[in-house]
Amino acid sequence: MNVTNFFSAFNRFAFALRRSVIVSGIFMLFISAASAQSDDLAGHYYLSGVTEVGSELLLKRDGSFEWAMSYGAIDQQNQGTWKLQDGKLVLTSKALKPRRPFLSLKGVEPWSDDAASQLKYLQESARDEKAYAFCPFLHGQIAVAGGKPKEQAEPAAAAATSAAMSDYPNLAAANKAGKLAVARLPAELSAFHALRIKTKAEINAFQAESQDSESWAKASNALMAKLKSYRSAEEALRKMIVQAIAIDDKYRDLFDIDDLHPTIWQYATFSCAKSVQAKSKEPNIAYVAIYVDDPENSVRIAKNSKAQVKFSDGSVQNMTGFDSGYAMATLQAGQSITGISIASKESRNDPIKHFDFAVKVDHQSVIHVLMDVTALIPIPFETLTLPIKGNGLLYEGGIYKKQ
Numbered sequence: 384m385n386v387t388n389f390f391s392a393f394n395r396f397a398f399a400l401r402r403s404v405i406v407s408g409i410f411m412l413f414i415s416a417a418s419a420q421s422d423d424l425a426g427h428y429y430l431s432g433v434t435e436v437g438s439e440l441l442l443k444r445d446g447s448f449e450w451a452m453s454y455g456a457i458d459q460q461n462q463g464t465w466k467l468q469d470g471k472l473v474l475t476s477k478a479l480k481p482r483r484p485f486l487s488l489k490g491v492e493p494w495s496d497d498a499a500s501q502l503k504y505l506q507e508s509a510r511d512e513k514a515y516a517f518c519p520f521l522h523g524q525i526a527v528a529g530g531k532p533k534e535q536a537e538p539a540a541a542a543a544t545s546a547a548m549s550d551y552p553n554l555a556a557a558n559k560a561g562k563l564a565v566a567r568l569p570a571e572l573s574a575f576h577a578l579r580i581k582t583k584a585e586i587n588a589f590q591a592e593s594q595d596s597e598s599w600a601k602a603s604n605a606l607m608a609k610l611k612s613y614r615s616a617e618e619a620l621r622k623m624i625v626q627a628i629a630i631d632d633k634y635r636d637l638f639d640i641d642d643l644h645p646t647i648w649q650y651a652t653f654s655c656a657k658s659v660q661a662k663s664k665e666p667n668i669a670y671v672a673i674y675v676d677d678p679e680n681s682v683r684i685a686k687n688s689k690a691q692v693k694f695s696d697g698s699v700q701n702m703t704g705f706d707s708g709y710a711m712a713t714l715q716a717g718q719s720i721t722g723i724s725i726a727s728k729e730s731r732n733d734p735i736k737h738f739d740f741a742v743k744v745d746h747q748s749v750i751h752v753l754m755d756v757t758a759l760i761p762i763p764f765e766t767l768t769l770p771i772k773g774n775g776l777l778y779e780g781g782i783y784k785k786q
Contacts, residue, residue: 424472424771432781440776440783448474452763458681459763472776474767479757485729486675486738489751498672498749501709510660517594518655520607521648526600557629564626568634575620579647582613586651590658613647669714669747673723676708677754683708684754688727695719719745725752729759 430438430452438452442465450461463476515521519532526532589606592599627634671692675684683705690702690710695718702710714720725738742750769776769783776783 424467426785428776428783428785430778430781430783433779436781438778438783442472450474450763450767460760461763468768470771472769472771474764474769476762476765478762479760481755481758482679483753483755485736485755485758486725486727487753487755488740488742489753491742491744492749492751494672494747495749498674498709501707502670502672502711505706505709505711510656510663513659513663514652514655517659518589518603518651520603520610521652521655523607525607526603528597528600529595557626561626561630564623565630565634568623568627568637571620571623572637575616578613578616582609582647583650585609586647586654590654610647610651668716671712671714671720671744671747672749673702673705673710673712673725673752674708674749675705675725675752675754677756680756680760682754682756684725684727688725690726691724692720693722693724695721714744714747719743720750723750723752 425442425444428440428442430436430440436452436454439450441449443449446464446466448463448465452459461474461476462479463474465472465474467473516532519526522532524532585606589602592602624634624637627637673690673692675688676682686704686706688705690705690712692700692702692712694700700712702712704710712720721743722739722741724740726735727738728735738752740750740752744750769778771777772782774785
């Protein structure tokens with residue numbers, strides 16, 4: 384190779400080297416710019432501009448995200464990875480992994496105020512159910528011997544008393560009806576007051592009946608008929624009061640009298656509840672609560688789940704369902720629990736599974752079972768693309784703003 388060719392080849396090599404360095408520099412500049420933009424995007428965002436919706440988005444520097452949204456009674460959560468793509472932020476979800484088995488025994492805990500409050504609620508609900516069974520007329524049901532009330536169709540609602548004056552085609556007729564109502568009101572009020580006293584006495588007399596007997600069924604149905612008559616009398620009195628108000632506004636105060644039917648029905652409800660409570664006093668026994676919840680997701684076990692308690696003598700006690708995460712078992716003196724079984728579903732389409740736990744309990748306490756519904760929580764979205772606008776992220780008419 385002569386000198387001229389050597390320098391020519393050297394120049395070409397040097398030019399290629401310089402071009403490579405420039406391209407590499409530009410490439411590194413793009414990488415650096417993208418990295419800087421990603422670092423700028425990382426942070427905690429809050430959604431604004433969307434009515435009655437609260438949402439947070441946490442973009443971490445390691446490329447992962449956490450997202451939460453609440454609207455109405457619905458709470459959603461999601462997590463996964465994020466990246467920049469064509470000038471937009473793209474969130475990609477990943478399935479939540481269960482932290483533990485669907486049901487797992489946490490342990491035996493002391494009796495709590497929450498458990499005591501739930502027990503009181505269940506006892507009061509049970510008393511109310513007994514009261515309505517003892518007094519079926521409160522639900523407009525006919526009673527039959529054997530204590531199984533049958534539903535009865537409700538009569539058509541009475542016409543509104545405020546429309547009473549529309550019965551009269553002209554003002555003269557309305558005035559005449561109003562004057563007649565004013566003249567009759569004192570006697571009608573007195574008669575209605577006497578009817579109220581008589582109805583209360585009949586309600587009191589009914590308390591002596593023994594439920595499930597034939598006389599109880601007859602007395603209950605007779606009392607229901609009398610209460611309906613009382614309601615009809617009250618409606619007639621209301622109509623008369625409306626007519627009287629058209630003549631003299633001072634009668635408007637009569638709408639506030641306590642002789643109207645809600646008072647009688649409240650009195651009947653109170654009397655039935657009082658009678659049932661007197662006939663079925665709560666025994667002095669201890670209770671053991673089975674409490675099942677997922678504290679991380681603020682979820683309690685479904686109401687239709689069932690529980691069973693096993694005692695040391697081989698006997699069992701079945702609970703028909705849960706209420707607010709609780710099922711209550713009675714614990715007689717000298718008894719001890721050796722295990723519990725809970726029948727529930729891990730998901731809606733799964734068969735019912737039985738979860739058995741060995742546990743020893745001989746005093747009033749709470750058996751706490753942890754639940755993990757993570758795998759059951761539907762993913763709100765698989766991917767979510769959020770356009771970038773300034774320092775915010777656009778979302779359905781609103782914007783996520785970094786805090």
